Amino acid sequence: MATTLIPKTTAGVGKTILSVRNLRKLFKTPEGNDLLVLDNINLDLAEGEIVALLGRSGSGKSTLLRCLIGLISPSSGEVRYRNRPVTGPMPGMAMVFQSFALFPWLTVLENVELGLETMGVPEGERRRRALAAIDLIGLDGFESAYPKELSGGMRQRVGFARALVTNPDVLLMDEPFSALDVLTAENLRTELLDLWEARRIPTQAILMVTHNIEEAVLMADRVLILSSNPGRIISNEQIDLPRPRDRNDPAFLARVETIYRAMTTPAAAFVGAVGVESDRTSLGMRLPEAEVAQIIGLIEQVEAGSEQGRGDLPELAAGMQLDADDLFPLIDAAELLGFAQTREGDINLLPEGVKLARSDIQERKVIFAEHLMNRVPLVAHIRRVLSTRPDHRAPRERFLTELEDFMGAEEAASTLDTAIEWGRYAELFEYDAREGRLRLPENGV
Amino acid sequence: MMSVSGGWFFVVASEVISVVGRDNDQYLPGVGSYVGLAIEQADVAAMVYAGLTLLIIILIYDQLIFRPIVAWSEKFKFEQSEAQEVAQSWMLRLLQRSGIASSLGALGTAIRQSIPVRSAGDHPGPRVEPQPSPRPIDRAIDRIWYALVIAAALWAVWFLATYMFGLGLGFDNGRVLAANPNVNADLNPEIARRFAAVGVTVNPDQTVWLSDVCAATAGGTRVSAEMAEVLRDERVGAPGDLAAACATPMVPAGKVAWSEVLECLWLGLLTTMRVVIWIGISTLVWTPIGVWIGLRPRVAQFVQPLAQFAAAFPANLLFPIAVVLIATYALPQNLFQAPLMILGAQWYILFNVIAGTISIPNDLKEAARVLGLRGWAWWRKLIIPAIFPAFVTGGITASGGSWNASIVSEVVSWGATTLTLTGLGAYIAYWSTGEFNPHVGLGMLVMGMLVLAFNRLFWRRLYALAETRFRLD
Structure with missing residues (x-):
């Protein structure tokens, strides 16, 4: 069902700079199993466009970005930059990191000069160009500061200056604003877009990875949506709104809504992506990393809303001050536990969900426990094992080993942790983290 | 684990102690004296047995005592979020899950609770009052106390000086006294x-x-x-x-003359040079290897326990091999015997470099690749600054370890062959005749001061630099 999406050429978009054909990436797990991270990726980045790569955590979007710049080599398929195969980092492509990745022992100026130094630019010109980039990005007066003296926003400015000083053809950005506070991020986004619009930077195309839907709609000409486990491109949305874009513009909101819709289709969702249809009833069902308190908080929020148990996802995300990335696991969990359903970018509470929202703490635990036992095979399995054992105890590793037959070690651990967290809340079993052992509650049946 | 190796090193060296007034060395029953005897009798098989025994002891010690304690101490870490790598120990797990351990624990609790303890209820705390200004009598007592402390310190210095130099402090009527040598130089x-x-x-x-x-x-x-x-x-x-x-x-019998102090300083300088040169050489050898390993997590996972194990193994067990080689092939001692002092200490450099390399954030390594850092620039801008703090820690430990080892490694023997290097370590070893004497005192004092000076002038400065400039955060 993998769809190949090659963008239509729209007005103002020039020739292809970067292209990816049939890219697949497998990682080896420590147990020696192959884990498919990216599958059948095809994309083109053309001159004059900003493309956002949107996906949930675990969709392999950062891996894809690293394949594009040549930091990771794909298992199969090909990446070409200006018609030359990419086999490693090459001049012309620059990258901005989520964590800034500045060299803490170099000053701002030295950090910015570094890329020029390796290109063999003579010292005088190096200094001139670095100072120009520092000036362009608004870092004047901080040339001799060390990164640790700077705030997050200023550090990322250094990150941008360091990338832009080499006059890159393509700028690749890996969640460049997600480590910043809301205001700083907005400020930096606007400034970058201003530079781009005014053609004050020679960069021909920008590709950015993000999990923030509004950010993608605000900045990009085109949004590519990646599914999870493995990552495939499942949607390609053109955002043909004039810049600067207004977050309250109905057209803007409609785009956001469309993307939410695309991201809540089963193909993009967390649970459906395991590969086997019957996984909902098997032990191998992956559980989203969602805390009980947040799941219930979400259900309460929807129940208390004006639309009788229906909630619009973008509104919910804004209301709960959650990133889409944080919201989706909660929705997945609510859906998986049978408290809600999503359709077309909306969440609808089921009667059981409404009941949960209106109960007190003790009743909630009972309802939650009942749903866990009926709908999460892993939790039911743990209960069963514990009650058949004479001492009602079992080590965590016992279940971990079982889960690892179905998924990678990391996912197995995260799924088991989620099951333990949910089961503890529902008082189905207790867990001693120090001993790494699960046991039935003292008064348990 | 680092100190464990130091411990084993000197257990092996010190179990054979000479007791004054006996014709034979006194052997404390233990592996150390076994090794000592084996070296004296040049018994190869016995050395191999001793080596195997130590390997097994270190393994058992590590598994049964050291690891459980490390794993248990995770509990007391100041951390809200759980760490990625948590130390594991099957022994601790066994203890925690065994019925006996928990009933013993319950017994302990029962005993503790059966002891009546005064509660806060019948023991009101002191009332908080402003500190009264000190009375004159208190101040007088303080002064007397300080005077006593100063007097005791002065007496201690005087005692030490006269112990070493004799009552005239090495002078007689303004003239410097000559040395009073031991004519039985071999203590035959x-x-x-x-x-x-x-x-x-x-x-x-x-x-x-x-x-x-x-x-x-x-x-x-x-x-x-x-x-x-x-x-x-x-x-x-x-x-x-x-x-x-x-x-x-000349100075009184057994005392030290000033000319010997100068000689001792000269010997100290020779040993310092050896420490510096060999720390430098092992840095040059192990840093690239450590970085290579640290960049490959799979290899590191495999190598780190091995390196720790190698470090815990007392290196002086291997000294006889060097003696035999040097004696048989008439190799230059300065080139082949001197490195023995770094044999046990070099591992500190290796695993600190590995640890330092592992802790380099992946993003930074990627940024370096994207920016095209290669070759020497890659070392200079990324690797060396990034591993610098870890290297300094390793270097301090290694140089301390090799100072210690110099006492044992400047004089090594196998059967009838004894090889001696000129240095402070050999000086101390020579005068360690079983009785503490002014010459040993002088050697220790000089070595102590050299180590102190070396740390103050060199390592402390590097440490400060590592703390301020090269911190990865």
């Missing part, structure tokens, strides 16, 4: 007996001081035939002109 019991037979005072540790020889010969003027024969023995370091030597005023 037979020579000592012969000196005793001609009426010279012989000390329990077999030393025979020149001043005592002078006393027995009336200042070198009345030398009996028997005495002359003893003095002519080539193993006796008597001065050619005994009368002239005796006429020169």
Whole structure:
């Protein structure tokens, strides 16, 4: 069902700079199993466009970005930059990191000069160009500061200056604003877009990875949506709104809504992506990393809303001050536990969900426990094992080993942790983290 | 784990202690004395057995005692979020899950609770009042106390100085006294007996001081035939002109002369140079290897426990191999015996470099690749600054370890062969005759001061630099 999406050429978009054909990436797990991270990726980045790569955590979007710049080599398929195969980092492509990745022992100026130094630019010109980039990005007066003296926003400015000083053809950005506070991020986004619009930077195309839907709609000409486990491109949305874009513009909101819709289709969702249809009833069902308190908080929020148990996802995300990335696991969990359903970018509470929202703490635990036992095979399995054992105890590793037959070690651990967290809340079993052992509650049946 | 190796090192070295007043060395029952005897008798099989025994002991110690404690201590870490790598120990798990351990724990709790403890209820705390200003009497007591402390400190210095130099502090009427050498330089019991037979005072540790020889010969003027024969023995370091030597005023028997202090400083300088050179060489060798390993997590996972194990193994067990090689092939000692001091200490550099490399954030390594850092620039801008703090930690430990080891490694023996390097370590080892004496005191003082100076002037500065400039955060 993998769809190949090659963008239509729209007005103002020039020739292809970067292209990816049939890219697949497998990682080896420590147990020696192959884990498919990216599958059948095809994309083109053309001159004059900003493309956002949107996906949930675990969709392999950062891996894809690293394949594009040549930091990771794909298992199969090909990446070409200006018609030359990419086999490693090459001049012309620059990258901005989520964590800034500045060299803490170099000053701002030295950090910015570094890329020029390796290109063999003579010292005088190096200094001139670095100072120009520092000036362009608004870092004047901080040339001799060390990164640790700077705030997050200023550090990322250094990150941008360091990338832009080499006059890159393509700028690749890996969640460049997600480590910043809301205001700083907005400020930096606007400034970058201003530079781009005014053609004050020679960069021909920008590709950015993000999990923030509004950010993608605000900045990009085109949004590519990646599914999870493995990552495939499942949607390609053109955002043909004039810049600067207004977050309250109905057209803007409609785009956001469309993307939410695309991201809540089963193909993009967390649970459906395991590969086997019957996984909902098997032990191998992956559980989203969602805390009980947040799941219930979400259900309460929807129940208390004006639309009788229906909630619009973008509104919910804004209301709960959650990133889409944080919201989706909660929705997945609510859906998986049978408290809600999503359709077309909306969440609808089921009667059981409404009941949960209106109960007190003790009743909630009972309802939650009942749903866990009926709908999460892993939790039911743990209960069963514990009650058949004479001492009602079992080590965590016992279940971990079982889960690892179905998924990678990391996912197995995260799924088991989620099951333990949910089961503890529902008082189905207790867990001693120090001993790494699960046991039935003292008064348990 | 680092200190464990130091411990084993000196257990092996120190179990054979000479006890004053006995003809034979006193052997404490243990692997160390077993090794000591094996070296004396040049018994290869016994050395191999000792090596295997130590390997097994270290393994058992690590698994049963050290690891459980490390894993248990995770509990007391100040961390809200759980760490990625948590130390594991099957032994601890066994203890935590066993019925016996939990019933013992319950017993402990029961005993503790059965002891009546006064609660806060019947023991009201002190009332909080402003501190009263000190009364004159209190201030007077304070002054007396300080005076006593200063007096005690001055007395301690005086005691040490007279212990080492004698009551005149190495001077007599403004003249510097000459050294009073031990004429039985090899501490040979037979020579000592012969000196005793001609009426010279012989000390329990077999030393025979020149001043005592002078006393027995009336200042070198009345030398009996028997005495002359003893003095002519080539193993006796008597001065050619005994009368002239005796006429020169020298320090009291067993004490240190100022000329010896200078000699000791010179020896200290030689040992310092050895430490510096070999720390430098092992840095050059192990840094690239450590970085190579650290960049490959799978290899590191495999190598780190091995390196720790190698570090815990007492290196002096391997010294005899070096002795045999050097003696057989007449190799230059300075090149082949000197590195023994770094044999056990080099591992600190290796695994600190590995740890430092592992802790480099992946993003930083990626940024370096994207920016095209290659070759020397990659080392200079990324790797060296990034591993610098870890390297300094390793370097301090390694240099401390090699100072320690210098005492053992500048004099190594196998059977009848003994190889000695000129240095402070050999000086201390030579004078460690079983009784603490002024010469050992001098050696220790000089070594202590050199190590202190070395740390203050070199490592401390690097440490400060690592703290301020090269921190990865």
